[in-house]
Amino acid sequence: MFDLKPIGHVRSPLQDREHAPKQGSEGSPEACLVFQPEFQEGLRDLRAGDEVLVFTWLDRGNREILSVHPRGDTRAPRRGVFSTRSPDRPNPLGLHRVKIVQIVSPVQFKVLDLEAFDGTPIIDVKPVLDQARES
Amino acid sequence: MFDLKPIGHVRSPLQDREHAPKQGSEGSPEACLVFQPEFQEGLRDLRAGDEVLVFTWLDRGNREILSVHPRGDTRAPRRGVFSTRSPDRPNPLGLHRVKIVQIVSPVQFKVLDLEAFDGTPIIDVKPVLDQARES
Numbered sequence: 001m002f003d004l005k006p007i008g009h010v011r012s013p014l015q016d017r018e019h020a021p022k023q024g025s026e027g028s029p030e031a032c033l034v035f036q037p038e039f040q041e042g043l044r045d046l047r048a049g050d051e052v053l054v055f056t057w058l059d060r061g062n063r064e065i066l067s068v069h070p071r072g073d074t075r076a077p078r079r080g081v082f083s084t085r086s087p088d089r090p091n092p093l094g095l096h097r098v099k100i101v102q103i104v105s106p107v108q109f110k111v112l113d114l115e116a117f118d119g120t121p122i123i124d125v126k127p128v129l130d131q132a133r134e135s
Numbered sequence: 136m137f138d139l140k141p142i143g144h145v146r147s148p149l150q151d152r153e154h155a156p157k158q159g160s161e162g163s164p165e166a167c168l169v170f171q172p173e174f175q176e177g178l179r180d181l182r183a184g185d186e187v188l189v190f191t192w193l194d195r196g197n198r199e200i201l202s203v204h205p206r207g208d209t210r211a212p213r214r215g216v217f218s219t220r221s222p223d224r225p226n227p228l229g230l231h232r233v234k235i236v237q238i239v240s241p242v243q244f245k246v247l248d249l250e251a252f253d254g255t256p257i258i259d260v261k262p263v264l265d266q267a268r269e270s
Contacts, residue, residue: 002192002256004137004226041224042157042201045218052217057137066177082187082260083180090174091139091258093190095230123226125217127207 001057004057006121007042008107014117029112033122035107046125048103054096055124056116061092094120097128139192141244141256143170149252153196166249168233168240168257183238189231190259191251194225210263229255232263 012031033054035043045050059122066087067078081089094116160170168189170178181187200223204214212232229251237245 002139002141002194002258004139007225021215039201039217042224044202044215046215050218053230055226059137066174067179080177080179080181080264082174082177083185083262085261085264089177089259090142091190093228093259095188112223123194124138124224124228126220126230127218129220 003085004123006036006123007039007125008033008122010034010056010116010118010120010122011115012114012116012118012120014115016117021119031103031111031116032104033109033111033114033125037107040106043109043125045106046100046103046109048100052097052098052100052130053126053128054094054111054114054116054122056094056096057121057123058087058092059093059121060117061087061089062077063088063090063092065089065130069080093123139258140260141171141192142260143251143257144192145169145251145255145257146240146250147251147253147255149250149251165236166246166251167197167239168244168249168260172242172256173243178242178244178257178260181235181238185235187235187248187251188261188263189229189233189251189257190261191197191229191231191253192256192258193222193227193229194256194267195252196222196261198223198225200224202248209270211266216235228258 013029066088070076097115098111100109148164203221205211233246233249237246
């Protein structure tokens with residue numbers, strides 16, 4: 001077992017699973033990344049316009065499930081969770097590619113295209129590298 | 136704090152930091168993803184030819200560091216870790232896009248382009264979605 005520490009959280013108008021879009025590009029509202037002050041040094045080179053990968057901990061995911069109906073469609077055959085982006089998986093990591101649109105403060109960034117509930121813990125941020133190689 | 140449980144580990148000829156390429160595409164040897172048997176159901180829809188995202192726990196990373204010299208070059212100015220892919224960061228998550236080239240067994244997959252040391256814990260696997268949106 002490894003200890004994951006939250007470095008911040010998502011502030012978003014999305015409040016529950018029923019109202020969340022399945023993927024960010026299908027229309028997520030503007031959201032904010034709010035970091036704990038002790039991580040400010042690590043954030044100092046992020047700029048408005050940057051596209052970054054945000055890693056979250058999908059704390060409402062069911063960690064005991066190993067197969068799911070894709071997108072919740074019970075008519076579709078179950079798939080192994082490692083072939084899906086379901087939040088139900090042994091380690092409910094979320095991966096979100098977002099664009100920073102405004103540095104509100106050194107620890108608060110407004111972003112586009114973030115599909116995550118209000119309060120979702122943030123655990124890491126990484127730069128997007130070469131789009132052809134990465135994702 | 137959240138508990139992350141390893142679901143498997145990397146088997147690779149890469150044994151230490153000095154010999155690891157900085158990014159996978161710079162020439163990683165063929166490696167193997169070896170999963171614990173209890174996660175087999177979650178893996179059942181992965182196929183040879185699939186490109187997937189492998190999430191690892193970079194257990195040699197220094198979790199107390201918030202800025203680093205990019206690629207270890209001490210002449211370069213330090214950068215906040217969240218603008219780098221350094222393994223030194225509060226939560227040392229590794230993200231690797233790899234191609235499955237052979238299903239050796241239901242819990243053992245041979246892959247290309249994996250930059251990770253032998254024994255590195257695997258914590259999640261996700262499908263690559265739309266390349267334009269995702270990474």
